[in-house]
Amino acid sequence: MTRNLLNKSRIKYLAVAILVIIAVGGIALYARSQPTPTPTIQPTPTLNGKITVSGAFALYPLVIEWSQQFQKLNPGVTIDVSAGGAGKGMTDTLSGLSDLGMISREITPTEIQNGAYYIAVTRNAVVATVNKDNPVLNDILTKGLTRQTLYNIYIAENVTTWGQVVGRSDVTAKINVYTRSDSSGAADSFVKYLGNKSQSALLGVGVNADPGLAQAVIADKLGIGFNNIAYAFDPDTKQQLQGLTIIPIDVNENGQVDTNENFYSTRTTLGNAIADGLYPKGAVPNLYLVTKNSFTSLTKAFVKWVLTDGQKYVEPAGFVPLTPDAFNDQIRKLDGTT
Numbered sequence: 001m002t003r004n005l006l007n008k009s010r011i012k013y014l015a016v017a018i019l020v021i022i023a024v025g026g027i028a029l030y031a032r033s034q035p036t037p038t039p040t041i042q043p044t045p046t047l048n049g050k051i052t053v054s055g056a057f058a059l060y061p062l063v064i065e066w067s068q069q070f071q072k073l074n075p076g077v078t079i080d081v082s083a084g085g086a087g088k089g090m091t092d093t094l095s096g097l098s099d100l101g102m103i104s105r106e107i108t109p110t111e112i113q114n115g116a117y118y119i120a121v122t123r124n125a126v127v128a129t130v131n132k133d134n135p136v137l138n139d140i141l142t143k144g145l146t147r148q149t150l151y152n153i154y155i156a157e158n159v160t161t162w163g164q165v166v167g168r169s170d171v172t173a174k175i176n177v178y179t180r181s182d183s184s185g186a187a188d189s190f191v192k193y194l195g196n197k198s199q200s201a202l203l204g205v206g207v208n209a210d211p212g213l214a215q216a217v218i219a220d221k222l223g224i225g226f227n228n229i230a231y232a233f234d235p236d237t238k239q240q241l242q243g244l245t246i247i248p249i250d251v252n253e254n255g256q257v258d259t260n261e262n263f264y265s266t267r268t269t270l271g272n273a274i275a276d277g278l279y280p281k282g283a284v285p286n287l288y289l290v291t292k293n294s295f296t297s298l299t300k301a302f303v304k305w306v307l308t309d310g311q312k313y314v315e316p317a318g319f320v321p322l323t324p325d326a327f328n329d330q331i332r333k334l335d336g337t338t
Contacts, residue, residue: 050077053100054093055088063081067081073305086185093116094115094292101291102289104287106286116292118291119303120326121303121306122320123319125229128246130225131218135173135221136166140248143255157203162174176220178216178224190226210230218242303334
């Protein structure tokens, strides 16, 4: 009797144990059959807002490209860009009319005292130009012009005929000199390269804006002018602008354009020469984006992108990248580590 009860108890406990094992196994099997929960991922904060930019014609084409690309990456951002000269860009920025100014010359101590905070974003070059039908064009392309000759035309005014330019007494055609009428980085860089400090020292008929100055020379076979390289070359073909010829600089002043001075045929060859240090450094200014006092979170994000991913658009647009040292300096300055 006792043995039977004991056997029944064992069977009862065994059955309970089996049921427990089945239940646990079922729970485990069910758990394995369910999809693994996906962890919640917080979205990256989206940039929103508007940036207004004004200033230098020199930087305008590249900033347009940068703004279009940045807006594609950040649909919540709107960037309005207008050109009006470096002087206008600085005035607009310091007065609060623009968030950023495009500046194609060095920033003055007075502007810094008034709150100008600036970051170099690329380099450019200023080139002297003549009409393609200039009466001594072949001589110019063979001999080039020295900096002193350009000084004598634009500042000293003691070279007034195209014959004097190339040493030919049989050519008496007068030089028609054109300069910028607006406050411009191109004029500032050009006059400093020639050895003076003020745009007002440049003689000639004043013409507004880079495109206007190029067109004035194209329309006058006796004209001479100067342009930022973005306006001296066709943006599509990268050839010299139709009707315009860039004056080669006789850097070593030996009376001829040497092989290592002959790099003006395309925007690419000139850009490479500038990068290699073959073009006069005094005519290769840094180009800046300027704000008042400090960048906002939005403008800082844009300028940081310009200095990093945005640099891939510099050379295709006909501009010259910053040197590695200058680039590192600007990144540290933007991040506030200098």
